[in-house]
Amino acid sequence: MKLDILTIGDELLIGQTLNTNAFWMAKALNDVGFEIRQQLTISDGEAEILSAVDAALKLTDVILITGGLGPTNDDLTMPVLNKYFGGKLVKNDEIYEHIEQLILSRGYKMNKNNQTQAIVPDNCKPIMNHNGTAPGLWFTKGNKVVVAMPGVPYEMKAMVTDSIIPLLKEKYQLPTILHQMVYTQGIPESMLAEKIEDWENQLPTSIKLAYLPSAGRVKLRLSSVGEEKTVLQENINVELDKLYQLIPEFIYSIEDENIAALISKLLNANQATIATAESCTGGYIAHLITKIAGSSTYFKGSVIAYANEIKVNELGVDTSVIEQYGAVSQQVVEQMAAGVRSKMNTDYAIATSGIAGPSGGSDQKPVGTVWVAVATPNEVIAKKFEFGKQREVNIERSAIAALGMLRNVL
Amino acid sequence: MKLDILTIGDELLIGQTLNTNAFWMAKALNDVGFEIRQQLTISDGEAEILSAVDAALKLTDVILITGGLGPTNDDLTMPVLNKYFGGKLVKNDEIYEHIEQLILSRGYKMNKNNQTQAIVPDNCKPIMNHNGTAPGLWFTKGNKVVVAMPGVPYEMKAMVTDSIIPLLKEKYQLPTILHQMVYTQGIPESMLAEKIEDWENQLPTSIKLAYLPSAGRVKLRLSSVGEEKTVLQENINVELDKLYQLIPEFIYSIEDENIAALISKLLNANQATIATAESCTGGYIAHLITKIAGSSTYFKGSVIAYANEIKVNELGVDTSVIEQYGAVSQQVVEQMAAGVRSKMNTDYAIATSGIAGPSGGSDQKPVGTVWVAVATPNEVIAKKFEFGKQREVNIERSAIAALGMLRNVL
Numbered sequence: 124m125k126l127d128i129l130t131i132g133d134e135l136l137i138g139q140t141l142n143t144n145a146f147w148m149a150k151a152l153n154d155v156g157f158e159i160r161q162q163l164t165i166s167d168g169e170a171e172i173l174s175a176v177d178a179a180l181k182l183t184d185v186i187l188i189t190g191g192l193g194p195t196n197d198d199l200t201m202p203v204l205n206k207y208f209g210g211k212l213v214k215n216d217e218i219y220e221h222i223e224q225l226i227l228s229r230g231y232k233m234n235k236n237n238q239t240q241a242i243v244p245d246n247c248k249p250i251m252n253h254n255g256t257a258p259g260l261w262f263t264k265g266n267k268v269v270v271a272m273p274g275v276p277y278e279m280k281a282m283v284t285d286s287i288i289p290l291l292k293e294k295y296q297l298p299t300i301l302h303q304m305v306y307t308q309g310i311p312e313s314m315l316a317e318k319i320e321d322w323e324n325q326l327p328t329s330i331k332l333a334y335l336p337s338a339g340r341v342k343l344r345l346s347s348v349g350e351e352k353t354v355l356q357e358n359i360n361v362e363l364d365k366l367y368q369l370i371p372e373f374i375y376s377i378e379d380e381n382i383a384a385l386i387s388k389l390l391n392a393n394q395a396t397i398a399t400a401e402s403c404t405g406g407y408i409a410h411l412i413t414k415i416a417g418s419s420t421y422f423k424g425s426v427i428a429y430a431n432e433i434k435v436n437e438l439g440v441d442t443s444v445i446e447q448y449g450a451v452s453q454q455v456v457e458q459m460a461a462g463v464r465s466k467m468n469t470d471y472a473i474a475t476s477g478i479a480g481p482s483g484g485s486d487q488k489p490v491g492t493v494w495v496a497v498a499t500p501n502e503v504i505a506k507k508f509e510f511g512k513q514r515e516v517n518i519e520r521s522a523i524a525a526l527g528m529l530r531n532v533l
Numbered sequence: 534m535k536l537d538i539l540t541i542g543d544e545l546l547i548g549q550t551l552n553t554n555a556f557w558m559a560k561a562l563n564d565v566g567f568e569i570r571q572q573l574t575i576s577d578g579e580a581e582i583l584s585a586v587d588a589a590l591k592l593t594d595v596i597l598i599t600g601g602l603g604p605t606n607d608d609l610t611m612p613v614l615n616k617y618f619g620g621k622l623v624k625n626d627e628i629y630e631h632i633e634q635l636i637l638s639r640g641y642k643m644n645k646n647n648q649t650q651a652i653v654p655d656n657c658k659p660i661m662n663h664n665g666t667a668p669g670l671w672f673t674k675g676n677k678v679v680v681a682m683p684g685v686p687y688e689m690k691a692m693v694t695d696s697i698i699p700l701l702k703e704k705y706q707l708p709t710i711l712h713q714m715v716y717t718q719g720i721p722e723s724m725l726a727e728k729i730e731d732w733e734n735q736l737p738t739s740i741k742l743a744y745l746p747s748a749g750r751v752k753l754r755l756s757s758v759g760e761e762k763t764v765l766q767e768n769i770n771v772e773l774d775k776l777y778q779l780i781p782e783f784i785y786s787i788e789d790e791n792i793a794a795l796i797s798k799l800l801n802a803n804q805a806t807i808a809t810a811e812s813c814t815g816g817y818i819a820h821l822i823t824k825i826a827g828s829s830t831y832f833k834g835s836v837i838a839y840a841n842e843i844k845v846n847e848l849g850v851d852t853s854v855i856e857q858y859g860a861v862s863q864q865v866v867e868q869m870a871a872g873v874r875s876k877m878n879t880d881y882a883i884a885t886s887g888i889a890g891p892s893g894g895s896d897q898k899p900v901g902t903v904w905v906a907v908a909t910p911n912e913v914i915a916k917k918f919e920f921g922k923q924r925e926v927n928i929e930r931s932a933i934a935a936l937g938m939l940r941n942v943l
Binding site for chain 2: 132133134135136137138139140141142143145146147148149150151153159160161162163164165166167171193194195196197198226229231234235236237240256275276302311312313314316317323332333334335336337344346399401404405406407408409410412413414416417418419422423424425426427428429430432433436437466467468479480481482483511512513514515516518
């Protein structure tokens with residue numbers, strides 16, 4: 124069964140709001156077995172909505188729409204869909220009561236705009252919105268379904284999870300779709316493709332392979348569609364095993380893209396603790412670590428030492444070492460890692476020092492030069508990286524490289 | 534002039550990767566005067582790409598495509614566009630040299646996949662990719678333009694900024710588009726719409742109003758298209774002034790700017806320095822500050838004090854105060870701010886301590902309780918916030934609230 128996602132709103136179209144709704148719906152509906160045919164974002168205009176719905180309905184089974192269902196004048200989705208499906212707008216008492224309760228509980232009185240939201244097409248099934256005033260609208264045409272939902276993310280998500288997915292599962296028989304990710308690090312896409320070419324060519328046609336490169340990493344995705352999840356997983360595992368034989372050193376996970384989540388598991392398993400000393404990454408590694416729920420059991424803290432005086436006073440780096448080798452050097456980053464490990468009394472520590480850019484580079488140490496050190500109970504390991512010229516990419520890649528080095532010692 | 538954005542890739546379609554490329558391109562191209570007609574995401578299939586390009590070219594002037602230009606077998610964009618535009622694939626020496634240099638500088642040798650990337654359609658203008666191996670492809674059809682670019686965000690962004698936008702500006706005469714945001718807080722959308730109904734109805738037709746609701750806030754956007762930016766801004770300012778008279782208590786900002794960037798300007802103007810002491814935000818505030826290029830002039834560093842012992846040993850928080858009031862308290866967060874300010878010898882300091890969740894809450898201090906303090910040369914100000922139950926949202930909102938408090942004292 125094919126499903127289209129149609130997101131309506133100029134704020135999405137002009138790049139003012141990131142389209143997390145389409146992203147979230149795509150994952151949720153693909154997970155229950157729909158093939159996502161396309162995601163389309165258009166303006167809040169009558170002609171645009173009509174032609175998008177009409178064109179998509181010829182090629183897909185289900186259209187999920189968000190946006191344009193609010194109480195204000197720029198919200199056109201309901202009248203346009205009502206016109207398309209040829210219904211009449213009538214007041215729905217159940218929805219009226221729900222809206223009234225919600226408005227009163229917030230300390231307001233019902234106004235004209237609120238009342239309008241209880242007037243819905245008579246040929247659709249209204250879907251209750253437990254987190255807001257705009258109801259969802261479920262239309263059918265033959266065996267096809269068009270659902271309009273509000274664009275506020277938490278209202279839409281609750282509606283999809285609690286009502287739309289159960290209704291769709293009832294209506295359609297859906298297959299199982301399995302995506303198996305393989306996360307690699309330390310090899311460019313073109314070299315990886317060469318190394319695994321023979322493996323790729325012998326994959327059964329039921330398994331589709333995709334390469335997804337990003338800063339410092341290449342993800343591989345093996346996808347398969349069938350009936351039984353266990354059968355799909357078994358077939359994929361056969362290929363996974365072969366891949367592991369081929370490139371063991373580059374695969375860092377098949378479960379978790381998030382290296383910080385992986386490290387969380389490893390540190391918990393070892394009952395070990397960690398701290399970071401960050402210069403060029405400016406707290407980003409600590410942020411990645413502390414984004415993980417439960418990180419307080421193994422993460423004690425960090426010293427972010429942007430200024431050299433902080434490196435000296437807080438991390439015990441020798442002034443003479445900074446003078447001799449510069450702040451971006453093996454010697455300094457090693458002292459930073461050892462310093463924060465001893466200061467925070469942890470088992471492990473990570474340190475970074477580099478030139479994130481755009482300025483601050485030199486011939487010997489161009490922008491993108493980054494030293495990373497990992498201190499363990501036994502030793503301090505340091506490694507130099509040359510990333511590129513872009514500040515945000517350098518911060519991202521430095522953090523991934525540092526967490527990658529930590530993973531290798533754990 | 535109308536512009537379409539076409540993003541190709543199953544990772545986008547199935548909700549595995551958030552489509553930040555479409556978001557970024559939409560903003561960048563709308564900013565230079567294009568009307569964004571639609572954003573479409575489709576699968577890496579020949580039929581899908583052909584029909585999407587063909588249908589869009591009938592209704593738009595420019596199509597920007599990302600994705601499917603890599604060196605691997607699942608990358609179909611180049612051969613499909615070559616077929617559509619009827620060209621021949623030939624080796625481009627300039628691109629070959631560029632790829633070879635890049636591969637050698639990374640310590641690899643050219644392989645077959647890298648060589649393939651220098652073979653491009655002879656009827657397109659190749660666009661140099663300074664951050665990767667896949668070149669961009671600029672095709673023309675009559676007065677229309679189709680550009681294919683790699684999907685790796687930093688490669689695409691540099692290409693759009695350095696090459697595509699200048700080329701498009703040369704080719705087309707573009708109008709000025711102005712969006713003026715008004716950020717409101719503390720009033721639901723339906724009530725706001727009622728309060729400003731008369732104002733909305735008297736707006737000149739050249740100014741378009743949109744309501745953008747999200748949790749706890751409603752943004753208003755006033756948009757106008759014309760030739761002279763100053764004229765557009767003057768016309769909008771007339772309406773802004775009227776709106777300020779109507780709802781002064783609900784408007785909290787009309788600046789559409791990254792708050793860390795705003796703080797960067799204020800600190801530089803004051804020649805002041807800053808440090809952070811972070812518990813629940815775990816380095817995220819430092820990360821937001823250090824993402825800004827040039828932040829090393831005013832940011833000295835941070836202590837991330839997740840464990841209480843770090844709060845005591847590194848920030849000088851009294852053990853007895855933690856015992857009496859708890860780590861998430863006004864007293865502790867004030868001591869943290871004062872402690873890091875004195876330790877790092879800065880003018881200002883921010884501190885956070887809260888319960889990000891999902892666990893760790895109590896009846897008195899539920900998950901989402903966050904104390905934020907700002908230390909200035911004269912005083913320490915603290916404020917308590919109650920966010921929600923979601924860890925990442927709490928970290929985000931705590932950081933924004935802390936930077937907001939700092940902004941108010943600067």
